[in-house]
Amino acid sequence: MRVARHVAAALLTAIAMLGARPAAAGDLFVDNREGDDIFDGRSQFEVNAATGPVRTIRRALQRVRPGDTVHIANHGVPYVESLEIVGARFSGGFRLEGNGAVVSGLKEVPHDAWKALPNGVWKFTPRRKAFYQLVSGDRALPEFVGAAGPAAIPAGQWAAWHGSIYYHVPPAGPALAMQAPLGFAAEEVGITLLDVDNVVIHNLELRHFRLDGVNVHDRCKNIILDQVKLVENGRAGLAVGGCSLVGIKDSEISGNRVAQVLNAEVAQTEIISTKLASAAGNPIRKTGGHVLVEGEEVRE
Template identity: 40%
Template sequence: MRNAARFARLILGLLCLIVLFCNLEQAVCGVIYVDNRLGNNTLNGISPKIVDGQNGPVKTITRAIQYAKQGDKIILANNETPYFESLSLSGKRFSGLGKEKFTILGNGAIISGAIKIPPNGWRQSGNGLWKVTPFRKGFFNLYHNGKRLPEYRPAENQAVKLEKILPGNWAVHRGAIYYRALKNQLPPTESFTLAGKSVGLSLIDIDGLQISDLTFEKFRMDGINVHDRCKNIVLENVTCTENGRCGLSVNGTSQVKVIDSKLINNRIYDLLITEQAVADLRKTELSKKASVSE
């Protein structure tokens, strides 16, 4: 009987330690605030407003990621100005902790990969054609005043014929973008941008992540690339649009749940699934059929 009582007390003690440990797991999860208008990367990110010399929002998501630890939440201010950043999360540090997922809450903000074309980036090619040669090749998109311009693309296996590019349209030819200007238009004096940064958000080896209320647009490759070995990934009210290759790419053995989201108007694919990956779409809009490739 005495041994049984001791055993029962030991079990009870162990259970108390487990409960305490679980509570500690929840307690250490923090919140980091980001504000691309009022924030400053010398601040600690623990407050949505600047309180004193140290307490206040950081300016970039990249800085918030540097501060972040497992199970944390990053909250973005939406100032109607995009965050021009490219993000990468990898490993346990950016995974969930206990019941808490590592979270990025966008509040309707936009993360953009657009890069402005400088005036000296244009070269005249005659007959109203202007040429710009991006440093990185492979996938392209061209925008004017923030709006994607229509692209001339010949039929499959047909060569691009520059004379067929209509005014206000563009085409890719031999690694360069050719744009035919509108009447009296001078591209070097106007606001043209390229899909320049490679990927909006890249994930690898993550377990427990939620992205909510956020748009990824105008990236050269993908809005979001879930590279491999990711699980318990939730994208809710996320938009991936106007990216040069794909809106959302899910690869390897990754598993992603996409809820109330939009994967629309991306240049090649809206959703690309490769290898053994799984994408569970719920109330999600696509502008073209998902592509599945082994």
């Protein structure tokens, strides 16, 4: 219980400091409708040829100084990016303010990448193997687990088998069903964090990545995920490893294929007031370290 008390105390301290910013902290603005990556990102609106919002979150992260806040405009159109928060520039009060925006790892399956098989089954072979997600519109299609072959897949479901994705189209008929493009989880990770301290990610959704929505890889302390949604990723919503210390509160982690939360090595994760929906992957998979849910340690 000593470890549990230490994790809880550290998280509460970090939460209490959510509003604290260094005196020299600044703001960067991202807008995927009105922004341009030639701008400096230091204004919410275009001021002149040099000053205005950037178009991609990745470009804003390249310009971050210690203590900065990145503000993401939400126009209802996902940002299709894979992001990294790595190193000293992001330590000491960096904040990613999502405003409810979505960051997606989804790419459309090229129509000519599908191969028609008998009995309404279609085959697609992605370049990267092991972790998958097949998506229609903005929601993952149901996976049929344990298929012995394509013929066993029920209509409207998909299965991963021998490095390929097999999709059994609904009874509407192959030609009609395949007119609507399907997407697959192509980008690796929504946000990777490494070697940072005192970072807040607030009000952001990360979905449809091949591996994880958020991966706190190693040497990260006082990482707070507040009001985030980590949904329908190919492995886990949140993966925490190394000697990292992470807290997640008032959030949703759901529909991820292998686990909702994956905790490894000596990492420590505390989960507060967060929905863990396990229709797909296990709620929590712990191969090492400590995980607390509402102050109670998760046991294997």
